[in-house]
Amino acid sequence: xxxxIIAEFRGVDPQKISRVEALRVVLDRVVAxxxxxxxxxxxxxxxxxxxxxIYLLSESHLSVHTWPEYGYVALDIFTCGxxxxxxxAFELLLEEFQPxxxxxxxxxxxxxxxxxxxxxx
Amino acid sequence: xxxxIIAEFRGVDPQKISRVEALRVVLDRVVAxxxxxxxxxxxxxxxxxxxxxIYLLSESHLSVHTWPEYGYVALDIFTCGxxxxxxxAFELLLEEFQPxxxxxxxxxxxxxxxxxxxxxx
Numbered sequence: 001x002x003x004x005i006i007a008e009f010r011g012v013d014p015q016k017i018s019r020v021e022a023l024r025v026v027l028d029r030v031v032a033x034x035x036x037x038x039x040x041x042x043x044x045x046x047x048x049x050x051x052x053x054i055y056l057l058s059e060s061h062l063s064v065h066t067w068p069e070y071g072y073v074a075l076d077i078f079t080c081g082x083x084x085x086x087x088x089a090f091e092l093l094l095e096e097f098q099p100x101x102x103x104x105x106x107x108x109x110x111x112x113x114x115x116x117x118x119x120x121x
Numbered sequence: 122x123x124x125x126i127i128a129e130f131r132g133v134d135p136q137k138i139s140r141v142e143a144l145r146v147v148l149d150r151v152v153a154x155x156x157x158x159x160x161x162x163x164x165x166x167x168x169x170x171x172x173x174x175i176y177l178l179s180e181s182h183l184s185v186h187t188w189p190e191y192g193y194v195a196l197d198i199f200t201c202g203x204x205x206x207x208x209x210a211f212e213l214l215l216e217e218f219q220p221x222x223x224x225x226x227x228x229x230x231x232x233x234x235x236x237x238x239x240x241x242x
Contacts, residue, residue, distance in 0.1 A: 002195065010232055044160045065201075078186075078197070
């Protein structure tokens with residue numbers, strides 16, 4: 001039924017992830033280019049820096065939480081339907097954030113009791 | 122740094138999860154009672170039924186996606202700080218939705234490369 005990509009990006013340039021204004025531009029672009037469909041988006045600016053961003057998608061959701069002081073981004077992309085747009089969004093986020101290291105986990109979510117995970121480094 | 126509870130509820134009464142109006146009341150109550158802090162919330166009504174709900178929290182986020190035709194709820198609670206409020210929210214959601222079966226997965230997320238999971242049925 002769905003794919004849920006859970007990823008930790010580390011070694012991200014803090015400038016890219018400190019403020020809502022900068023992050024919103026990147027995420028809007030990624031969502032538009034990925035083929036996902038945003039219903040709405042919400043942002044929260046932490047002070048002195050750090051952002052939470054959540055896109056409610058017609059396919060489910062995409063969320064980004066940032067800790068610029070650690071160069072850390074916690075990313076979730078959960079979509080129903082075909083996997084393509086979620087995987088595309090993930091690749092685009094890699095390009096945008098250029099993390100030095102990535103921990104990615106993929107979970108299949110559905111009503112049938114199956115909840116397989118596939119870990120990659 | 123954070124706890125991420127990923128759960129599939131099955132066998133949920135479709136009446137409880139078909140419409141935004143009903144779900145919003147339940148989720149607002151759960152968030153308030155759990156000790157989590159909502160910054161904002163967004164909802165999407167699917168037709169003829171089904172809801173996506175996302176709460177942006179000062180601790181990260183809580184999301185619920187429902188498929189009433191299957192009695193299915195896909196739940197995420199991702200919080201930073203102490204685990205207590207997230208676990209409390211999960212227990213409250215169990216009480217509210219009374220699922221016939223639950224698949225729960227807990228992931229520890231942090232900047233240190235550790236991403237352990239703990240599965241329970």
